Amino acid sequence: MPRTFSDEALELLAARFKALAEPMRLKLLNALRDGEKTVTELVEETGAGQANVSKHLGLLYRHRLVARRKEGLKVYYRIADPSIFELCELVCDSLEAELDARRAALSRR
Amino acid sequence: MPRTFSDEALELLAARFKALAEPMRLKLLNALRDGEKTVTELVEETGAGQANVSKHLGLLYRHRLVARRKEGLKVYYRIADPSIFELCELVCDSLEAELDARRAALSRR
DNA sequence: GGCTATTTTCACTGTATAGTAATGTAGTGT
DNA sequence: ACACTACATTACTATACAGTGAAAATAGCC
Numbered sequence: 001m002p003r004t005f006s007d008e009a010l011e012l013l014a015a016r017f018k019a020l021a022e023p024m025r026l027k028l029l030n031a032l033r034d035g036e037k038t039v040t041e042l043v044e045e046t047g048a049g050q051a052n053v054s055k056h057l058g059l060l061y062r063h064r065l066v067a068r069r070k071e072g073l074k075v076y077y078r079i080a081d082p083s084i085f086e087l088c089e090l091v092c093d094s095l096e097a098e099l100d101a102r103r104a105a106l107s108r109r
Numbered sequence: 110m111p112r113t114f115s116d117e118a119l120e121l122l123a124a125r126f127k128a129l130a131e132p133m134r135l136k137l138l139n140a141l142r143d144g145e146k147t148v149t150e151l152v153e154e155t156g157a158g159q160a161n162v163s164k165h166l167g168l169l170y171r172h173r174l175v176a177r178r179k180e181g182l183k184v185y186y187r188i189a190d191p192s193i194f195e196l197c198e199l200v201c202d203s204l205e206a207e208l209d210a211r212r213a214a215l216s217r218r
Numbered sequence: 219g220g221c222t223a224t225t226t227t228c229a230c231t232g233t234a235t236a237g238t239a240a241t242g243t244a245g246t247g248t
Numbered sequence: 249a250c251a252c253t254a255c256a257t258t259a260c261t262a263t264a265c266a267g268t269g270a271a272a273a274t275a276g277c278c
Contacts, residue, residue, distance in 0.1 A: 005135070005139050005197070010135045010139070012204055013129075013132075013135055013197055013201065014130050014132040015130075016200050016203075017127075017129040017130040017200070018130035020122075020123070020130075021124075021127035023116070023119045023120050023123040025123075026114070026119045026122055026123055081203055081207075083199055086199060087196060087199055090192055090196055090199070091122055091125050091126070091196065092118065093192070094125075094192045098173050
């Protein structure tokens with residue numbers, strides 16, 4: 001039984017997808033899979049600029065996708081919504097199926 | 110056991126999320142839940158401009174999220190990847206949980 | 219108070235894209 | 249051939265935002 005989506009619901013849905021629609025943000029989320037990390041650690045791990053990482057983390061935080069904890073000078077970020085990874089798995093499955101289909105379409109001609 | 114995501118995988122993932130990160134496109138996909146429809150029908154149902162609908166459908170088509178079938182003058186679009194709706198359900202659940210949390214946070218102070 | 223380390227914010231540039239109007243294209247009927 | 253319909257494409261404007269470097273905030277140390 002499909003849920004019915006109001007216009008506002010669609011806006012919220014789109015906003016969340018938009019928050020996930022950036023490779024850098026996915027990279028950050030992925031880096032947080034094995035536990036909380038500081039901004040500096042994330043900068044090192046991703047190779048991105050520090051201001052850039054901070055901005056992306058801020059956005060993820062506003063979307064409640066990550067949470068943060070301040071300890072002295074450092075700020076530790078962590079995943080706040082583990083359902084993200086289910087999402088990614090689902091999409092990956094679908095992407096693989098799509099690639100398989102394209103491959104099959106190629107070899108068929 | 111978490112899947113490991115390469116940089117390319119993250120790009121592909123982000124690209125798919127981006128395709129879903131537009132309320133109008135979600136509206137179109139939602140409108141296609143109950144079966145295939147023509148562009149004109151979708152224009153009427155969404156209230157958007159024809160060129161706009163056509164462009165969005167083209168993008169969804171390139172992403173293999175919808176398929177199309179030409180019959181005379183009309184083009185019938187349909188959902189090509191039903192996993193989209195699982196995605197939306199997942200995100201909606203998460204959004205509801207988030208809203209509940211915010212509500213609770215408000216009443217607590 | 220200064221001094222350093224960590225993170226955020228600001229100002230800017232470039233790029234991508236949503237929406238729209240006009241034009242193009244293909245099929246249908248006369 | 250002409251006109252009409254359905255859809256796609258083009259050209260344009262406006263807006264959003266990623267990335268970057270510099271300045272500003274924040275917190276600990278001497």
